[in-house]
Amino acid sequence: MEQNRRPSAAPLSGLERSTLRELLIHGPKSRAEIARELGMSRASLTRVTRTLIEQGLIADGPLELRGATGRPSEVLRIRPEGRRFLGVKLTSDRLFAVVTDLAAQAQAAYDEPLVSQSVEDAVAQIGGVYERLAAEHPGIEAVGIGLAGDVVSKGGQQILLESPFLGWREVPLAELVSERVGLPATAENDTRALTAAEHWFGVGAGYESMVLITVGTGVGVGIVVDGKVVTGANGKAGNLEHLPVEPTGPRCDRGHRGCLVAYLANAAIVGALRTPGLDYASVLQLARNGDPAARQAFRDAGHALGVLAATLANTMDPEKIVITGDGIAVTELAREELDAAIAANRHPDGAPIALDIQPFEFDEWARAGAVLAIRDFLRF
Incomplete structure (x- = not known):
């Protein structure tokens, strides 16, 4: 498939990568704004932008008034097709x-x-x-x-x-x-x-700290601190599936009683009905039709999600908490329980949580x- 390969270009320098990231994450900026943000001299910025333009990664945009006073400046923008x-x-x-x-x-x-x-x-x-x-x-x-x-x-x-x-x-x-x-x-x-993806191109763009919670087949947590995604020494940062929620609750597949995944995972919601032949889609439809057992399963899941959100807010103090995933319907069917659990478990002196619920497509x-x-x- 060599015909599909792009001709090799010289690797980008640190300043070139920083300039490209700045435009990619924060949008078009004037040369003066980039130099000020990255602490570059005018000569360095000229060299950097020339290289990025030659490689087809950025382009000059239209003149814009970038401040309350002064003359319009020519802005630089990303060329996404590059x-x-x-x-x-x-x-x-x-x-x-x-x-x-x-x-x-x-x-x-x-x-x-x-x-x-x-x-x-x-x-x-x-x-x-x-x-x-x-x-x-x-x-x-x-x-x-x-x-x-x-x-x-x-x-x-x-x-x-x-x-x-x-x-x-x-x-x-x-x-x-x-x-x-x-x-x-x-x-x-x-x-x-x-x-x-959310931190650079979604609702977390521009934030130095955020937490993302995914609900669905499992429960995932991603953490951003000082603008970087936290991995952990063993690749396990954010592994909170077995956070205790209710000591007398159902057991998960690891034998823990009343942990987060025992309530919040799609399979746990299905299992709560104790009815053979059901899947998540059918339980979701039952809940939307008002079935008491299905509604209770989602209420319990919403409570567990609220405990998780409050725990993360207390621990990380993020600027934003994003909730998404293919099990996002829990926020629709149990928003009252979600909010109540946050209120009950949030530190008394904690600031209000900036909660952002995002729709989800599997792609x-x-x-x-x-x-x-x-x-x-x-x-x-």
Whole structure:
């Protein structure tokens, strides 16, 4: 597939990456604003912007009045079409992929069943999907893969320590994919990938601290502190699925009584009805139709979500807490219980929580993989 490769360009310098990030995250700015924000001299900024323009990454925009007084200034803006990236999301049985531009806007989406859960087959399948999409969207710069599991850096190499849904342990997934497709690749826990996407391109843009909670098949937590996504020493930062909620509550699959996942995961909501043959979609419909047992299951889940949100607010003191995921209906059906649990568990002197509930499409997981590739391209 060499015909789909972009001709190699010189690696970006630190100042060039910083300038590109500034425009990518905060939008068009004048040269004076960029120099002031990044502490660059005029000569350095001239060299930096010249390189970025030559590489097709930024362009001059129209004149704008950038202050209350003074003359209009010419602004610089990102050229989103300047680069393309492939994002991949792996579940236990399916592969989702998107191609995005530099601003993480999806240009194509694709999904197919996993051939098998073997590492070799999954890597080969990612390679095949890359070839299929690159034929239609040439110039893909890098690949990012998100999946449930713990990812850490060891000796300069990314290692997937464990992915329970796939049964993988100690897998250098990013390196294997990079060797297969001939492009830089990076891998990360899917919730942290989604957190990175919201922080740069979503409702968290511009915030130095935020927390993202995903509800659905599992419960995930992503944390941003000082503008960086927190990973943790062992790739387990934000692992709060077993936070105690109610000591006399139901047991989770690990034997904990009344923990967060025993109430809030989609399977826990289904299991609360004790009725064979139900799935999450059918329980959701029952709740919306007023079924008492289904409504109670969602109320219990909403309470658990409120305990989690308050705990994170008390611990992290973030500027914003975002809630999303394919189980987001809990915020619709149990908002009263969610708010009551926050009020009951929030520190008495704590500021009001800036709660942002975001709708969710499953392709967002794959788009988050592309954001990983974009961030790696900018070495962030």
